[in-house]
Amino acid sequence: MIRYLKYWLLLGGIVLCLPLLLNDTPLLIIHPNGVFFPIAQHYTEAAFGGESTLLMDYSAPETKSLFSSSMIIKAPYPYGLKPVLPIHVQSAPSRLHPLGTNTNGQDILALSIYALCQNSFMALTLTLLSAGIGTIIGVWSSIKGGWVRRWNQVLMEIVRSMPLALVIVISHQKTSWFIGLFCLTQWSRYAQLVGQHTTELLCTTYVTDALQSGQSIGMITKIHLIPHLLNRWEKQLPYTFASYLALLQGLAYFGVWVGDQYPQLGMIAQQTKQHPQGLGILLIIGFCFIASQRLATYIFR
Amino acid sequence: MEKQYLYKRLLILPFIWISIAFVHALIYDLLPGSPEAWLIVDDLDYAWTSDRRYSALVILGCVLKGNLGNSLFMHKPVLDLIKAHLPLSLQLSMSAFGVTYVLGMLQGVGLYKQHRFSQYLQVFFSGYATLPSFLLFTFLFVLSMNMGVQIMAYRFPLAIVFLSIRRIAPLARLMASCLRTEGEKPYIAESRHRGVSSWRIWVFCLLRNALIPVWIKAPKQFCHLLFSACIVVEMLFSIKGYGWLSFIAIKQLDYPLILGCILTQSIIISLGYFLGEVLQLWLSPQIRRGLYD
Numbered sequence: 001m002i003r004y005l006k007y008w009l010l011l012g013g014i015v016l017c018l019p020l021l022l023n024d025t026p027l028l029i030i031h032p033n034g035v036f037f038p039i040a041q042h043y044t045e046a047a048f049g050g051e052s053t054l055l056m057d058y059s060a061p062e063t064k065s066l067f068s069s070s071m072i073i074k075a076p077y078p079y080g081l082k083p084v085l086p087i088h089v090q091s092a093p094s095r096l097h098p099l100g101t102n103t104n105g106q107d108i109l110a111l112s113i114y115a116l117c118q119n120s121f122m123a124l125t126l127t128l129l130s131a132g133i134g135t136i137i138g139v140w141s142s143i144k145g146g147w148v149r150r151w152n153q154v155l156m157e158i159v160r161s162m163p164l165a166l167v168i169v170i171s172h173q174k175t176s177w178f179i180g181l182f183c184l185t186q187w188s189r190y191a192q193l194v195g196q197h198t199t200e201l202l203c204t205t206y207v208t209d210a211l212q213s214g215q216s217i218g219m220i221t222k223i224h225l226i227p228h229l230l231n232r233w234e235k236q237l238p239y240t241f242a243s244y245l246a247l248l249q250g251l252a253y254f255g256v257w258v259g260d261q262y263p264q265l266g267m268i269a270q271q272t273k274q275h276p277q278g279l280g281i282l283l284i285i286g287f288c289f290i291a292s293q294r295l296a297t298y299i300f301r
Numbered sequence: 302m303e304k305q306y307l308y309k310r311l312l313i314l315p316f317i318w319i320s321i322a323f324v325h326a327l328i329y330d331l332l333p334g335s336p337e338a339w340l341i342v343d344d345l346d347y348a349w350t351s352d353r354r355y356s357a358l359v360i361l362g363c364v365l366k367g368n369l370g371n372s373l374f375m376h377k378p379v380l381d382l383i384k385a386h387l388p389l390s391l392q393l394s395m396s397a398f399g400v401t402y403v404l405g406m407l408q409g410v411g412l413y414k415q416h417r418f419s420q421y422l423q424v425f426f427s428g429y430a431t432l433p434s435f436l437l438f439t440f441l442f443v444l445s446m447n448m449g450v451q452i453m454a455y456r457f458p459l460a461i462v463f464l465s466i467r468r469i470a471p472l473a474r475l476m477a478s479c480l481r482t483e484g485e486k487p488y489i490a491e492s493r494h495r496g497v498s499s500w501r502i503w504v505f506c507l508l509r510n511a512l513i514p515v516w517i518k519a520p521k522q523f524c525h526l527l528f529s530a531c532i533v534v535e536m537l538f539s540i541k542g543y544g545w546l547s548f549i550a551i552k553q554l555d556y557p558l559i560l561g562c563i564l565t566q567s568i569i570i571s572l573g574y575f576l577g578e579v580l581q582l583w584l585s586p587q588i589r590r591g592l593y594d
Contacts, residue, residue, distance in 0.1 A: 150313075157317045158324055161567045165551045166559065170328070246433040250533055253435040256552065269439050278443040286432055286440075293431060 007299045011121045022110045023075040030071040079107035092277055102271045115263040116288040123245040129183045134190025142198035156188040168256050178258045201225050241296040314571050321567045326360040329556045370557040379561035390542035394527040397464035405469045409476020426470035438537045456538040463534050479511040517581045524573035528566050
């Protein structure tokens with residue numbers, strides 16, 4: 001579990017650091033007027049000695065004279081999620097934009113990297129949360145048995161009836177609501193899987209011997225059940241991750257997505273229908289999907 | 302003993318359906334929206350002018366009487382809409398199901414016999430299954446636009462291909478694994494040793510026993526095909542079936558239609574799972590023996 005947490009934190013760290021790597025806004029400006037951090041704060045032109053009190057546009061050619069005696073540290077890749085100039089809408093791959101730009105004028109390479117990292121992080125979070133909740137419920141209902149198990153089965157049927165698209169619509173695209181509702185509705189897959197295996201394990205000779213020798217159910221769960229369950233659990237996790245990622249992106253393709261500010265691979269795929277270099281972009285998105293599945297197989301090996 | 306288990310299972314189903322209807326009616330009751338547009342009840346005023354917490358019960362009462370109301374956006378009875386759109390989805394799913402099982406079983410036999418062609422095909426099917434349908438469809442769409450071909454003219458056959466190909470690889474793997482397990486059993490070697498002909502061993506021993514897990518999964522696979530897979534494929538190919546209807550209902554927050562679609566889905570899936578259990582008890586002698594023991 002610590003291993004999964006480690007990878008979850010690592011992927012979360014990468015997502016948080018993406019604006020430092022892919023951004024059209026400078027990271028740090030050492031100006032005669034002071035030290036500025038445009039990535040963290042909005043500044044007006046007046047702060048850099050300009051006349052206007054409007055927000056600073058760092059990419060505009062008219063404002064370059066304000067930074068003639070300044071040191072600017074930019075992100076390694078100079079494009080982020082903001083649209084570039086209108087003349088660059090739906091442009092072909094070039095030296096400036098390796099994968100071209102979309103209908104909104106956004107750089108596709110930056111969009112794809114943001115979408116890959118953020119969507120993978122979301123899918124990993126949902127996988128771990130729903131698998132964890134399902135495992136706890138599955139093990140508990142199998143150990144208790146009787147009416148607990150029967151009610152768990154009824155609850156699973158009710159929960160399984162909730163379509164994911166409805167969960168996204170109900171959560172009104174708020175990420176926290178969506179994660180909560182998603183975990184409430186998707187735990188049943190692991191509860192059923194883990195419940196079946198726990199029942200098989202409870203019938204094995206070493207577990208029955210441990211029960212007869214007076215060991216507590218907590219110790220038996222920790223020593224005998226969890227190591228065996230983890231083995232089978234880990235085999236299922238990459239498929240769950242891949243299916244959640246594909247499901248979320250499929251819904252994004254049809255205009256149902258979570259979090260307005262996050263780019264989605266499904267949306268990028270939808271935009272390529274009108275793009276002159278659509279085939280190439282689709283190959284890159286396909287590569288992103290395969291890369292995320294390889295990542296999941298590596299994490300859950 | 303097995304009949305007792307099946308009766309218990311059958312008796313609990315209506316309770317599950319009523320619970321699903323109540324939970325969803327409660328959710329729609331709590332969701333923001335205009336109650337005046339909720340046309341499900343004749344006594345609409347009672348439902349919405351009385352204490353709000355009773356309206357979910359009123360909706361449930363109407364659902365139990367078979368009154369699912371009218372769709373808010375299509376202005377037609379929900380039951381009529383479901384009856385009009387479900388046959389097309391059934392047709393699509395059954396065609397895809399047939400293709401999947403025929404090709405999957407043939408592929409499984411090929412994998413068991415370790416044919417090189419089957420192994421290459423398995424790599425292709427597995428690779429195909431890793432990529433999402435919407436991506437493959439968009440790729441095909443853009444490619445056909447560049448070549449000047451209208452793929453939407455062949456939407457139904459293409460939808461069947463999309464639905465069936467991604468399910469062939471796991472079915473073939475299951476089939477090959479079952480054949481391998483069955484083939485290693487002593488009675489097969491004994492039969493060969495006694496000179497039983499190869500085709501008799503295949504038909505009466507190997508296939509008959511190895512296909513049991515495959516047939517047990519069939520109702521669940523069909524339900525999954527009808528309700529999960531069909532939604533995506535129908536939206537991609539603009540086939541106005543049940544999946545298209547339910548997705549449009551969710552997007553528009555057409556509450557009566559969503560409730561109707563979810564109830565239909567729950568009833569058919571529960572019956573499908575129940576049929577799977579009946580098949581399991583009927584086909585698997587080990588489970589029957591275990592129950593009697």
